[in-house]
Amino acid sequence: MFHELAPHDPHDKCGHHYAIYLDLKNQCFEVLDSMRSAADANLTTHAEFFINNLKETWNRHYENSKVHIRHFPIEYVATTKQGNTTDCGFHTLEYLAKWEGRLVPVVTAATVVELQKIYTWN
Template sequence: MFQELAPHDPHDKCGHHYAICLDLKNQHFEVLDSMRSAADAVLTTHVECFINNLKETWNRHYEHSKVQIIHFPIEYVETMKQGNKTDCGFHMLEYLAKWEGRLVHVLTTAMVVELRKIYTWN
């Protein structure tokens, strides 16, 4: 997910990346955010809006599926918080690459430096 942090300011295009995972096996949504937690109202509002739209779309297109997600709760997974306001994209990419629903991958500042090199090279 990408969330604009100043949507009403045409000059500020700053934003924040975080991940939402749909866990069909355990029947819930998982939110992984490297800056915020479930206590952040801006995050929870953004997440709930997206997930409610996803549930409605799922119901519209998969109403006859044996898997229904309308009752799935949202779980905010505890993650290591980043030390600045610029590395959220790297954290989110690592969550997507390595998240398996159990252990949260720890991303250090040194690892972010290496990831910058890898992504720049690629």
């Protein structure tokens, strides 16, 4: 997900990346954010808006499916928090690459440096 943090400021086009997973096995949505937690109203409002739209879309396109997601709760997964306001993309990429619903990938400043090298090389 990409969340524009200052939508009414034409000069601030900075935003924040975080991940939302649909976990069919455990019947829930999981939110991983490297900067915020479930106590942050901006995160919960943004995530719930997206998830509610996803539930509506699922219901419309998969109404005959054996899987129904309308009742799935949202879990805000505790993650290592980034030490600045610029590394959220690297944290999110690691979540996307490694999240299996059990162990949260630990992303440190050293991990970000290595990822920058890898992505630059690639």
